[in-house]
Amino acid sequence: xxLPAVTxxxxxxxxxxxxxxxxxxRRGIAWTEIDVESEPAKRAEMIxxxxxxxxxxxxxxxxxxxxSDDLHELxxxxxxxxxxxx
Ligand SMILES: N[C@@H](CCC(=O)N[C@@H](CS)C(=O)NCC(=O)O)C(=O)O
Numbered sequence: 420x421x422l423p424a425v426t427x428x429x430x431x432x433x434x435x436x437x438x439x440x441x442x443x444x445r446r447g448i449a450w451t452e453i454d455v456e457s458e459p460a461k462r463a464e465m466i467x468x469x470x471x472x473x474x475x476x477x478x479x480x481x482x483x484x485x486x487s488d489d490l491h492e493l494x495x496x497x498x499x500x501x502x503x504x505x
Contacts, residue, residue, distance in 0.1 A: 422504050423480030425450035428465040435487040436475045444460065444491060454464075479503060 425443065427450050429436035443450050446500040455462035455474060469476045469483055479502045484490055493499045 421503070422484075425458040425503075426453065426478045427475050428453045428455050428461060428477075430454065430456045432472050435473070438477045439477060439487040439490050442487075442494060446494070446499065447500075499502070 424480060425448055427436070427439060427443075429452055431454065440450075452501070453465070455465055457499050461485060462496055465474075465476050466472055467479070468478075469485075471486070473486055474484055477486070490499075493502065
């Protein structure tokens with residue numbers, strides 16, 4: 420079965436986005452990034468989907484993980500691999 424896709428709404432300059440990217444890179448997890456700065460409609464979509472205004476906002480498949488701190492907390496609890504189906 421295909422692994423769930425990881426999607427991150429982000430901006431290029433945001434330090435929390437950089438922290439999230441670094442964790443995904445370190446764990447060898449591929450993701451699709453949506454730049455909410457170059458695509459303003461995507462920022463509105465992110466807010467509608469997550470109810471949050473800060474970047475990054477991260478999804479694993481259809482599961483909303485939250486921001487960088489939430490991603491790190493999942494990793495700390497050892498739950499990231501389970502959500503990723505690996
Ligand atoms: N706890 C959040 C913090 C995210 C955050 O503060 N992001 C900044 C950019 S690095 C932001 O979106 N600031 C705009 C705002 O607070 O409205 C996380 O870990 O993702």
